Amino acid sequence: MVRLSQITGRSGEEVMAALGEVAPDFARYIFEFGYGDVYSRPGLDLRTRMLATVAGLVALGHAERELTVHIGSALNVGATREEVVEVIMQMALYAGFPAALDALLIAKKVFAARDAAPPAAPPPAAPPAP
Known part of the structure; x- marks a missing residue:
């Protein structure tokens, strides 16, 4: 969630709240895979x-x-x-x-x-x- 905030300026809680009612698992995938894994990789x-x-x-x-x-x-x-x-x-x-x-x-x-x-x-x- 820190990486998301660093990149977008939006808090993870804000995104989780927006998706929480309809697809909380999808919000978790965004954080864990997108920001936790991909955007946190070395190399770029x-x-x-x-x-x-x-x-x-x-x-x-x-x-x-x-x-x-x-x-x-x-x-x-x-x-x-x-x-x-x-x-x-x-x-x-x-x-x-x-x-x-x-x-x-x-x-x-x-x-x-x-x-x-x-x-x-x-x-x-x-x-x-x-």
């Missing part, structure tokens, strides 16, 4: 992982909610707006121009929301690796 830093995640979501072409969260997450872990835009533009070659266009408009909304929001407190640091 979080910035690189999040840019790869943005690319994958653009390629899906139908994940607006997740793309919104993960564009913000990429920014949270050190990616620049320019890097996010370049990754999305690169995906036009592989996912098509409509998918890239939709993603650029989502990125525009994320950037505007960040510009309008008051500065947030930094997320908690991840615990040291064992």
Whole structure:
């Protein structure tokens, strides 16, 4: 849950509450596998992982909610707006121009929301690796 908060800025409790009534096991899978295992692996830093995640979501072409969260997450872990835009533009070659266009408009909304929001407190640091 600490890794989720570090990446997305959202608490694990918030996500658990949103899914708890309908699929609490699914929320647990997200934490344990996604954030506990995959995002915590060595080999790639979080910035690189999040840019790869943005690319994958653009390629899906139908994940607006997740793309919104993960564009913000990429920014949270050190990616620049320019890097996010370049990754999305690169995906036009592989996912098509409509998918890239939709993603650029989502990125525009994320950037505007960040510009309008008051500065947030930094997320908690991840615990040291064992």
